[in-house]
Amino acid sequence: MSPKAAQLEKAPxxxxxxxxxxxxxxxxxxxxxxxxxxxxxxxxxKLQATAIERLQTIGMPTKKQEAWKYCPVHxxxxxxxxxPEKPGQLDAALLKEAxxxxxxxxxxxxxxxxxxxxxxxxxxxQEGIIALDTRQAYAQYSDSLLPVWQQxxxxxxxxxxxxxxxxxxNGAYVYVDPDEDKSAEAIHIACFSGxxxxxxxxxxxxxxxxxxxxxxxxxxxxxxxxLDEGLHRLMHQVxxxxxxxxxxxxxxxxxxxxxxxxxxxxxxxGNVAADAVLNLTTVSLGLGTAxxxxxxxxxGEGGMVRHHGLTIHQQQGQSYLHCQINHLVPNSxxxxxxxxxxxxxxxxxxxxxxxxxxxxxxxxxxxxxxxLLLSDKARAWTRPQLKIDADDVKCxxxxxxxxxxxxEMFYLASRGMPLETAxxxxxxxxxxxxxxxxxxxxxxxxxxxxxxxxLGQTDSPIACAMECGTCKAPV
Amino acid sequence: MTxxxxxxxxxxxxxxxxDIDSDTFAKGLNEDVVRAISAKKNEPEWMLEFRxxxxxxxxxxxxxxxxxxxxxxxxxxxxxYYSAPKKQEKxxxxxxxDPELLKTFEKLGIPLSEQKQLAGVTMAVDAVFDSxxxxxxxxxxxxxxGVIFCSISEALHEHPELVKKYxxxxxxxxxxxxxxxxxxxxxxxxxxxxxxxxxxxxxxxxYFRINxxxxxxxxxxxxxxxxxxxxxxxxxxxxxxxKKTQLHAAIVELVAMDNAEIKYSTVQNWFAGDKDTGKGxxxxxxxxxxxxxxxxxxxxxxxxxxxxSITWKYPSCILQGDxxxxxxxxxxxxxxxxxxxxxxxxxHLGKNTRSRIISKGxxxxxxxxxxxxxxxxxxxxxxxxxxTQCDSMLIGDACRANTFPYIDVANSSAQVxxxxxxxxxxxxxxxxxxxxxxxxxxxxxxxxxGFCKDVFNVLPGEFxxxxxxxxxxxxxxxxx
Numbered sequence: 001m002s003p004k005a006a007q008l009e010k011a012p013x014x015x016x017x018x019x020x021x022x023x024x025x026x027x028x029x030x031x032x033x034x035x036x037x038x039x040x041x042x043x044x045x046k047l048q049a050t051a052i053e054r055l056q057t058i059g060m061p062t063k064k065q066e067a068w069k070y071c072p073v074h075x076x077x078x079x080x081x082x083x084p085e086k087p088g089q090l091d092a093a094l095l096k097e098a099x100x101x102x103x104x105x106x107x108x109x110x111x112x113x114x115x116x117x118x119x120x121x122x123x124x125x126q127e128g129i130i131a132l133d134t135r136q137a138y139a140q141y142s143d144s145l146l147p148v149w150q151q152x153x154x155x156x157x158x159x160x161x162x163x164x165x166x167x168x169x170n171g172a173y174v175y176v177d178p179d180e181d182k183s184a185e186a187i188h189i190a191c192f193s194g195x196x197x198x199x200x201x202x203x204x205x206x207x208x209x210x211x212x213x214x215x216x217x218x219x220x221x222x223x224x225x226x227l228d229e230g231l232h233r234l235m236h237q238v239x240x241x242x243x244x245x246x247x248x249x250x251x252x253x254x255x256x257x258x259x260x261x262x263x264x265x266x267x268x269x270g271n272v273a274a275d276a277v278l279n280l281t282t283v284s285l286g287l288g289t290a291x292x293x294x295x296x297x298x299x300g301e302g303g304m305v306r307h308h309g310l311t312i313h314q315q316q317g318q319s320y321l322h323c324q325i326n327h328l329v330p331n332s333x334x335x336x337x338x339x340x341x342x343x344x345x346x347x348x349x350x351x352x353x354x355x356x357x358x359x360x361x362x363x364x365x366x367x368x369x370x371x372l373l374l375s376d377k378a379r380a381w382t383r384p385q386l387k388i389d390a391d392d393v394k395c396x397x398x399x400x401x402x403x404x405x406x407x408e409m410f411y412l413a414s415r416g417m418p419l420e421t422a423x424x425x426x427x428x429x430x431x432x433x434x435x436x437x438x439x440x441x442x443x444x445x446x447x448x449x450x451x452x453x454x455l456g457q458t459d460s461p462i463a464c465a466m467e468c469g470t471c472k473a474p475v
Numbered sequence: 476m477t478x479x480x481x482x483x484x485x486x487x488x489x490x491x492x493x494d495i496d497s498d499t500f501a502k503g504l505n506e507d508v509v510r511a512i513s514a515k516k517n518e519p520e521w522m523l524e525f526r527x528x529x530x531x532x533x534x535x536x537x538x539x540x541x542x543x544x545x546x547x548x549x550x551x552x553x554x555x556y557y558s559a560p561k562k563q564e565k566x567x568x569x570x571x572x573d574p575e576l577l578k579t580f581e582k583l584g585i586p587l588s589e590q591k592q593l594a595g596v597t598m599a600v601d602a603v604f605d606s607x608x609x610x611x612x613x614x615x616x617x618x619x620x621g622v623i624f625c626s627i628s629e630a631l632h633e634h635p636e637l638v639k640k641y642x643x644x645x646x647x648x649x650x651x652x653x654x655x656x657x658x659x660x661x662x663x664x665x666x667x668x669x670x671x672x673x674x675x676x677x678x679x680x681x682y683f684r685i686n687x688x689x690x691x692x693x694x695x696x697x698x699x700x701x702x703x704x705x706x707x708x709x710x711x712x713x714x715x716x717x718k719k720t721q722l723h724a725a726i727v728e729l730v731a732m733d734n735a736e737i738k739y740s741t742v743q744n745w746f747a748g749d750k751d752t753g754k755g756x757x758x759x760x761x762x763x764x765x766x767x768x769x770x771x772x773x774x775x776x777x778x779x780x781x782x783x784s785i786t787w788k789y790p791s792c793i794l795q796g797d798x799x800x801x802x803x804x805x806x807x808x809x810x811x812x813x814x815x816x817x818x819x820x821x822x823h824l825g826k827n828t829r830s831r832i833i834s835k836g837x838x839x840x841x842x843x844x845x846x847x848x849x850x851x852x853x854x855x856x857x858x859x860x861x862x863t864q865c866d867s868m869l870i871g872d873a874c875r876a877n878t879f880p881y882i883d884v885a886n887s888s889a890q891v892x893x894x895x896x897x898x899x900x901x902x903x904x905x906x907x908x909x910x911x912x913x914x915x916x917x918x919x920x921x922x923x924x925g926f927c928k929d930v931f932n933v934l935p936g937e938f939x940x941x942x943x944x945x946x947x948x949x950x951x952x953x954x955x
Contacts, residue, residue: 066541358872373887376854384893386878391869391899399893401852401884 015060015077017234021163021201022052024083028149028168029135040138043146051153051166060159070349070381071291071320076263079232081201083167087112088194090120091225095192099449100256104219104442105186107131112194114169114202120190128180128214130173131187134205137173145173145207148240152269158293161267164203164238171206171237174218176247178211183250186217186440193224193233193262201234208239210276213246217440222264224257224288232261241270241278245300248277252443254450257288260316267293274300274329279437282309283447284319285454294323298332309338310434312454313346323352327360336367339434341427341455342378353385354395361390367397372404372430404430424460428452489713489744493578493686499558502689504551506530509659512557516628516662519635529648529658536652539787542816543845543877546758546785554722556660558687559607599624601665601681603694608663613677622675622706623668627695630666637668641699645728645766645793653724653760653787657693661726664694669704669735678935680709685745685757691722698728700735702769707738707935712745712782717755720748720784724760733769733796740777740935742942748784753812753841756784763790764820767799767828775802776819777933779942781949784813789847791820794828794856801830804930806942808949809842809874818848818865818879823856823889832863835927839870839950845877852889859886863893868926870900870919870950920947 014022026032028051031044060077061068090112095101109131110120116133123131130137138145153165172189176182191204208218220239227233235257243249255264272278284290296305311319325334340348350369371380384397404426412422431451438444452458500508509530513523538549599613601624608626617624623634630638648658665681685692700706712723723745729737748756759782765774776790786809792801803819821830830850838844846865867876878895900922908918923946924931931939 361872371884373884373889376887378887380882380884382880382882382884382893384878384880384895386867386876386895386897388867388869388876388897391872391874393869393897393899395897397878397893397895399880399882399891401882401889401891403887403890 016080017077017201018055018060018163020080020082021167024167026083026167028166029138030169047149047153048166050150051162054153054156055159055162055166058157058159058162067322067351070347076232076234079199081199081232081234084113084196084200084202087115087117088196090117090192090194094225095223099446099453100221100223102446103188104446105188107185108188108190109133109172110190110192111170111172111204112192113196113200114204116170128177129182129187130175132173134171134173134207137207141173144209148207149205158267160236160265161238161293164205164236164267168203168205168238171204173207174216175209176211176214176216178244179213180211181215183215183217183248183440186219186443188219188221190221190223191235191237193227193235195225195227197228199232201236203236205238206240208241208249208251210243210247210249212244214244215248217250217443219252219254219443221254222256222266224259224262224264224286226258227262230261231259232263233259234263234265237266239266239268241268243270243272243276243278245273246275247273248279250279250437250440252281252438252447253283253292254447255284255290256286256450257290258286260287262286262288263291264288265291265293268295270294270296270305272296272298272300272303272305275302276300277304278306280305280307281435281437282307282321283450284309284311285313285450287315287317289318289320291320292322294321295326296324296334297326297328298334299328301329301331303329304333305335306437307334307336307338308434308437310431310451311340311342311348312431312451313340313348314343316345318347320349321351324355325353325365326355326357327363327365328357330359330361330363332360333364335365337434338368339370339372339430340380341372341374341431342380343374345375345377347379349381349383350399351381351383353387354397356388356390356393356395358389361392363390363393363395365393365395369399370430371401372427373401421460424455424457427455428457431455489746497558497560497687499687499690500555502553502555504554504556504660508556512660512662515557516631518631521639522631525643525648526659529655530660532649533652533655533659536655538652542787542847543843543879544785544787544814544816546814549722549758553689554691555687555689556691556693557662558690560604599677599679601626601679603663603665603681603683604686608665617676620673620676621670622673623666624679625666627664627666627697634666634668637699638666638697641697641728641730645730645764646726646762650762654726654762657695657724657726657762661693661695664696664725666696667698667706667708669700669706671701672703674704675706678707678709680711683710683712685721685723688717688719689721691724694725696725696727698737698739699730700732700737702733702735704732705736708740709935709938710739710741712743716746718749720756720758722758722760725762727761727763727790729765729774731765731767731769731772731774734771735769736773737765738775738777739763739765739790740938742779742938742945743782743786744945745782747782747811747813750811753784757782758785759783759788761788763788764793765791765801766793767796767801769796769799771798772796773800773802775804775933777804777930778806779930779934779945780805780807780815780817781945783815786815786817788817789819791822792830793822793824794830795824797825798827799825800828803832803834804933805834806837806927806930806946807834807844807846808837808946809839809844810949811840811842813842815843816845816847818846820849821851821861823852823859823861826855826857828856828859830861832861832865833929834865835930836865836867836876837870837923837926837946838867838874838876841873843875843877845879847879849881849883850891850893852884852886852891854885856886857888859889861891865895866926867895867897868899868923869897916947916950919950923950
């Protein structure tokens with residue numbers, strides 16, 4: 001037997017994290033709660049068994065895998081964590097101070113440590129929208145949720161995704177009726193961490209289902225609040241997105257973790273049908289580690305994905321984007337622009353692939369990654385990749401790593417602007433560009449404020465200009 | 476049939492074999508084979524140790540799986556690791572070289588006779604036939620300038636101190652699976668040493684020819700350019716048409732000292748395998764790397780890759796000296812069943828280091844062509860610059876083109892730019908040519924030439940012309 005085969009024969013060695021998650025044996029959707037029907041319990045047990053089997057086949061990620069090459073995932077895997085039994089206390093004052101408690105939409109679904117929080121949620125009666133937590137949604141629409149979970153449990157290639165399928169607690173379910181335009185009023189999904197004294201791992205699953213020709217704007221916040229020093233925390237979200245024919249979804253994802261050992265991972269599986277549009281904006285701030293795993297399939301002719309990403313990190317903040325956009329049919333488009341601003345010892349990895357299938361002729365795809373390095377210890381990796389199997393396509397990609405343009409600095413300075421202000425203005429301008437898909441005014445303002453804060457420019461003329469709009473500072 | 480048609484419908488014209496009595500080892504690879512190669516070449520003890528160490532290491536290594544290539548497992552025991560034409564004692568004069576060999580190289584268009592040089596161009600040639608170097612021209616003229624140009628086997632005897640000092644310093648034995656294999660079993664290759672303040676008076680060139688079936692070719696090239704020296708080096712490769720695949724695992728190491736400049740050009744036209752079945756052809760697994768050791772040094776790689784059934788090749792530059800420059804210009808063409816995963820690595824270590832990558836990939840037929848590159852800016856590489864452009868062209872709807880650039884920046888003063896595009900030859904372009912009475916094949920050839928002109932422009936004179944012709948031949952019948 002070859003050494004490789006012998007290695008495979010050995011029983012899988014569990015990582016500390018894996019063991020602590022699997023040991024808990026909590027059923028998906030907390031189906032082990034006494035009030036759950038025996039039928040549901042049986043279904044969830046089966047789902048969990050499939051997912052765990054899948055997890056053991058895939059194995060936990062290592063740095064040897066291209067998708068995890070730069071991500072220090074071993075530091076997370078060596079941690080022992082518990083699945084929180086109940087939600088921790090939410091520090092509302094802190095959230096408010098950070099500007100996160102602004103009401104961003106009439107419909108709000110809030111979760112603390114993976115548990116639904118009715119107190120922080122608002123679900124007004126609305127025609128044309130179903131917004132529920134997944135536990136309730138499952139009671140009413142198990143026909144549409146269960147097949148997705150089962151299929152994902154069988155097919156996933158991501159170990160964290162498999163763990164999520166096996167143990168997820170609760171999440172948001174949003175369905176927009178066909179032909180309904182709900183884009184004027186944003187739907188707000190918020191996942192908070194509560195105060196815990198132990199190291200916790202939360203797993204949540206969310207579904208966004210857009211009916212044919214419907215429109216919606218959704219903001220998804222993932223916020224990690226301070227914890228006792230040294231504690232690790234994992235917040236893992238899985239998000240299934242279905243954009244049916246002719247529908248348009250503006251989706252904004254915000255990661256912000258206040259602790260260096262805070263991990264926020266998101267696994268997005270999206271399907272875009274014919275003539276449908278997915279406008280995705282991902283923003284990653286804070287001191288923790290964010291990793292987004294995106295699989296977006298364009299399944300219908302005329303389908304389009306636009307993805308803008310923005311990362312702003314200081315200290316040890318890190319972001320890893322692992323993205324694959326699959327053009328599976330002719331005449332589809334994808335446009336990607338991801339920017340990062342890295343200070344101190346922060347890191348950013350852009351690992352994105354555009355796949356053009358054999359029949360996907362007339363594909364138009366662009367991919368651009370720009371990184372601004374502000375410190376000698378900051379690190380940028382960029383891997384824009386193309387895999388093209390069709391010949392009549394327009395595909396282009398680009399990547400840059402650099403500093404603020406000295407000529408632009410000079411231009412502003414020569415007009416009497418102090419260097420510091422000029423630097424602020426150019427940095428903000430670099431970042432703001434990534435928000436151009438956010439057309440919803442209130443969300444745009446919220447994100448701009450967050451960016452200004454993340455850049456440490458709250459006292460700068462830019463912040464002032466945004467607040468009052470009549471600032472006389474030399475901007 | 477027009478002249479153009481007859482020209483473009485040529486098959487692989489280097490597919491003949493030379494019937495020559497060879498001294499070939501039995502198939503198989505073990506320590507005894509490594510010892511036998513070393514003994515055959517009468518090598519010093521340290522060289523044998525180098526080989527044995529590499530062999531021991533190779534046995535523990537696993538073959539790289541990351542490339543976007545698909546090929547069956549190679550049976551390393553089914554290859555003969557040494558084959559040389561008999562009576563291969565190197566002759567003092569070319570007149571004494573086996574006339575059969577001279578004829579072979581003449582047929583390949585390689586001028587081994589010093590009198591019959593290409594019009595106006597003087598070029599010194601080292602000809603490697605299977606495992607050994609059979610002739611090196613202009614050695615005496617070069618020696619007058621202090622330039623050493625000989626086979627690496629000769630260098631091991633005549634200049635052991637130089638070989639020992641540099642061998643394995645740019646591509647260490649442990650570098651990768653194929654490098655370890657080469658270090659254990661390499662049989663010949665070229666050695667070039669350009670002394671201080673010398674501009675090599677003529678182009679140097681090596682021509683590699685695999686002739687014997689079931690052999691592998693493992694050559695090793697080492698070029699050292701001392702302070703203020705310059706050299707331009709060309710490499711060409713062909714092989715006969717065999718049904719079985721053959722392995723070619725080479726290592727090229729370049730060292731450039733202060734203000735030195737090395738230009739290394741390759742026109743690779745190994746047999747690419749059968750057009751219809753994909754059977755046969757060369758597996759070309761090559762490790763090429765240059766170290767810009769001195770200040771203001773420059774290494775420039777230019778390659779035209781048209782042959783081989785599988786290409787796995789990443790000529791790289793380690794930019795160690797301050798202000799050093801690395802360049803990579805590449806045309807990689809794949810047709811029929813060929814697969815190529817090729818690109819470059821630029822590793823910036825010194826201050827003000829610059830690199831430039833221009834890669835043109837053309838895929839046609841059922842082929843698969845990938846660009847894979849890495850640009851690494853290390854923390855100490857202040858003010859480093861890189862510009863990368865890699866364009867792909869697809870001809871036909873059954874081929875694939877991929878781009879995998881990796882960029883790793885750890886210094887905030889760096890400026891790195893990468894851009895890439897993918898396109899096809901449009902019907903409008905072809906129509907434009909046809910309307911003017913230019914046949915499709917010729918039009919394709921012209922459009923491809925235009926697509927590749929950035930690279931042609933940096934190829935030495937007649938190589939540019941040869942490459943242009945080669946691309947035309949390789950693309951025959953790929954449109955319409």
